[in-house]
Amino acid sequence: MITKPKGCYDVIEKDALKLKKINRYIDYYCEFYNYDFIRTPIFESRDLFHRTVGESSDIVTKETYDFKDRSDRELTLRPEGTAGVVRSFIENKMYGSNMPRKLYYNGTMYRYERPGQGRNREFTQFGVEILGSNDVATDVEVISFGYRLFEELGFKDLNVKINNLGSKEDRENYKVALKEYLAPHINELCEDCKKRFETNPLRILDCKVDKDSAILKNVPSILDYQSEESTSRFKKVLEYLNYLDIDYEVDSNLVRGLDYYDYTVFEIVSSEEILGGASTIAAGGRYNDLVEKLGGPSTPCIGFACGLERVMLAMDGLEETEKRPLDCYILYVNEEEKIKAITLAQDLRLSGVSVDYDTTGRSLKSQFKEADRNHAELLILLNSEDLKMGLITVKDNITKEETKVDENEIIDYIVSR
Numbered sequence: 001m002i003t004k005p006k007g008c009y010d011v012i013e014k015d016a017l018k019l020k021k022i023n024r025y026i027d028y029y030c031e032f033y034n035y036d037f038i039r040t041p042i043f044e045s046r047d048l049f050h051r052t053v054g055e056s057s058d059i060v061t062k063e064t065y066d067f068k069d070r071s072d073r074e075l076t077l078r079p080e081g082t083a084g085v086v087r088s089f090i091e092n093k094m095y096g097s098n099m100p101r102k103l104y105y106n107g108t109m110y111r112y113e114r115p116g117q118g119r120n121r122e123f124t125q126f127g128v129e130i131l132g133s134n135d136v137a138t139d140v141e142v143i144s145f146g147y148r149l150f151e152e153l154g155f156k157d158l159n160v161k162i163n164n165l166g167s168k169e170d171r172e173n174y175k176v177a178l179k180e181y182l183a184p185h186i187n188e189l190c191e192d193c194k195k196r197f198e199t200n201p202l203r204i205l206d207c208k209v210d211k212d213s214a215i216l217k218n219v220p221s222i223l224d225y226q227s228e229e230s231t232s233r234f235k236k237v238l239e240y241l242n243y244l245d246i247d248y249e250v251d252s253n254l255v256r257g258l259d260y261y262d263y264t265v266f267e268i269v270s271s272e273e274i275l276g277g278a279s280t281i282a283a284g285g286r287y288n289d290l291v292e293k294l295g296g297p298s299t300p301c302i303g304f305a306c307g308l309e310r311v312m313l314a315m316d317g318l319e320e321t322e323k324r325p326l327d328c329y330i331l332y333v334n335e336e337e338k339i340k341a342i343t344l345a346q347d348l349r350l351s352g353v354s355v356d357y358d359t360t361g362r363s364l365k366s367q368f369k370e371a372d373r374n375h376a377e378l379l380i381l382l383n384s385e386d387l388k389m390g391l392i393t394v395k396d397n398i399t400k401e402e403t404k405v406d407e408n409e410i411i412d413y414i415v416s417r
Contacts, residue, residue: 005121005122006115006121007112007113007115007120007121007122008120008121008122009120009122015312017322017323018312018315019124019308019312021153021315022126022153022308022311022312022315023106025149025152025153026104026106026126026149029145029148029149029152030104030128033102033128033141033145034102035102035103035104035128036101036102036103036104037103037104037105037106038085038088038103038104038105039105039107040078040081040084040085040087040088040105040107041078041084042077042078042107042108042110043075043076043077043078044075044076044078044083044084044087045073045074045075045076046064046066046074046075046076047074048076048083048084048087048294049064049076049078049079049080049083050064050076051293051294052082052083052086052259052260052290052293052294053079053080053083053259053260054200054203054259054260057203057259059079059080059111061192062112062113063079063111063112063113064076064077064079064111064112065077065079065110065111065112077109077110078109078110079109079110079111080109080125080305081105081107081109081125081127081305082127082129082260082287082290082303082305083290084105085103085105085127085129085131085303086129086131086290086291086294086296086301087294089101089103089131089291089296089299090291090294090295090296094131095131095132095291095296095297095299099131099132099133100130100131100132100133100138101129101130101131101132102128102129102130103128103129103130103131104126104127104128104129105125105126105127105129106124106125106126106127106308107124107125108122108123108124108125109122109123109124109125110122110123111123117275117313118275118307118309118310118312118313118314119307119309119310120309123307123308123309124307124308124309125305125306125307125308126305126306126308127284127303127304127305127306128142128145128146128303128304129301129302129303130142130301130302130303131291131299131301132299132300132301133300133302134288134300136233136236136237136240137240138302139237139240139263139264139286139302140237140240140241140244140246142284142302142303142304143160143162143241143246143266143268143304144241144244144246145304146268146282146284146304146306147160147246147268150268150270150281150282150311153311153315154315155270155272155281155314156270156271156272157270157271158247158268158269158270159247159248159249159268159269159271160241160246160247160248160249160266160267160268160269161248161249161250161251161254161266161267161269161280162237162238162241162248162249162250162251162254162264162265162266162267163222163223163250163251163252163253163254163255163264163265163266164222164223164226164230164231164233164234164237164263164264164265165202165222165255165261165262165263165264165265165285166222166225166226166227166230166262166263167226167227167229167230167262167263168262168289169227170222170225170226170227170230171202171222171262173225174202174220174222174225174226175200175201175202177220177225178201178202178204178219178220179197179201181219181220182197182201182204182215182219185215188213188215189204189207189210189213189215190207190209190210192207192209193207193209193210200259202255203255203259204216205219205253205254205255206255206256216253217253219253221252222252222255223250223252230263233263234263234264237264238250248266254266254267256283256284256285260287260289260290260293261285261286261287262285262286262287262288262289263285263286263288264285264286264302265283265284265285265286266283266284266285266304267280267282267283268280268281268282268283268304268306269281270314272314275310275313275314279310281306281310281311281314282304282305282306283304283305283306284302284303284304284305285302285303285304286300286301286302287301287302287303288300288301323374323375324354325374325375325376325377326354326355326356326371326374326375326376326377327348327353327354327355327376327377327378327414328348328353328354328355328356328376328377328378328379328380328414329355329356329357329367329370329371329374329376329378329379329380330344330345330355330356330357330379330380330382331357331358331364331367331368331371331379331380331381331382332357332358332367332382333364333382334384336384336387337382337383337384337387340382340387341357341380341382342357344380344382344392344410345357347411348411348414351411351414351415352415353414353415355380356374356376358370371397372397376397377396377397377398378394378395378396378397378414378417379394379395379397380392380393380394380395380410380414381393381394381395381402386404387407390406390407390408391404391405391406391407392404392405392407392410393405394410394413394414394417
């Protein structure tokens with residue numbers, strides 16, 4: 001038997017219902033926050049992700065699905081959404097007077113990592129990006145958007161971990177201090193950290209192996225190596241978060257796993273037990289140099305992303321997600337009634353009514369059970385004798401009250417109900 005690849009999964013039954021609910025909330029929130037939908041290719045030039053995500057990041061060194069096509073072009077299955085959005089922003093000349101551009105994406109990503117709870121090699125990532133504004137209000141909007149969205153989905157005890165990476169000059173100053181501190185301890189860290197010490201020492205703070213070691217817990221704070229402008233900006237971000245009643249804590253070791261971030265970086269954390277408590281469900285930050293790095297004009301940007309599998313997993317501990325009740329279920333016995341069921345179902349669906357009927361030859365008793373299984377609110381009982389008189393019986397499946405309705409008025413009657 002052919003089975004799905006390791007790290008992939010089928011979205012069925014309760015998971016399908018949860019995913020549909022999440023996507024409805026995402027579309028609803030993005031509409032009211034004035035974000036436009038964007039879809040980018042599932043695979044792009046290998047160079048796009050290696051240049052943006054960073055050659056020293058775990059994603060590029062260990063997790064990307066790189067391959068060559070039949071024309072020997074080097075391609076990569078997208079491991080995250082921001083790089084493709086920025087590429088599209090530049091290629092389609094979306095910059096100009098109509099700024100900032102507020103975009104959101106929701107699609108499949110791929111990373112070759114060890115599958116775990118809520119983590120897969122094929123996963124769905126939702127994210128928002130604001131391109132073309134350096135105002136701290138955009139930092140706060142992106143954070144509050146995610147925070148309120150997860151609140152609406154039922155998450156409790158949300159918290160935002162936040163840090164300021166500062167400008168490029170600030171980070172270079174900090175890297176010098178960080179290397180001086182780490183140099184005497186480097187042999188006590190993992191092999192990856194030893195490599196990062198030479199390529200990008202900031203990546204060491206994001207190490208999954210040594211994250212709990214006393215060495216990393218006592219590193220110098222990046223906040224002590226920032227300019228007055230960077231410090232003032234960060235204070236303003238925190239001030240605005242206070243205005244919006246967003247719970248947060250400053251974590252000076254937070255750097256995120258992508259190389260393109262600067263200034264504000266953050267994680268939205270949930271204490272849901274099923275996630276292990278204090279677990280990250282969304283993360284992002286500002287990336288003011290990325291558009292220019294890829295050949296576009298200087299454009300300040302900020303965004304965040306979340307893996308929907310983590311959200312779906314957490315929803316197991318939240319309110320039950322059930323299928324929407326069916327408006328109507330049509331019941332019939334013979335061929336004449338079946339033809340009427342088919343045509344009536346089409347007319348009702350075109351009028352905005354959700355409706356279904358049997359297509360497996362079930363008995364009338366079994367059809368009633370199927371209607372109950374779908375929580376149908378109204379039953380349409382087709383009867384040949386009634387049809388000869390131009391009548392159709394409608395039964396309220398809650399009150400059990402039955403009404404004879406003129407066949408020519410059945411659509412209006414059902415819609416009004």
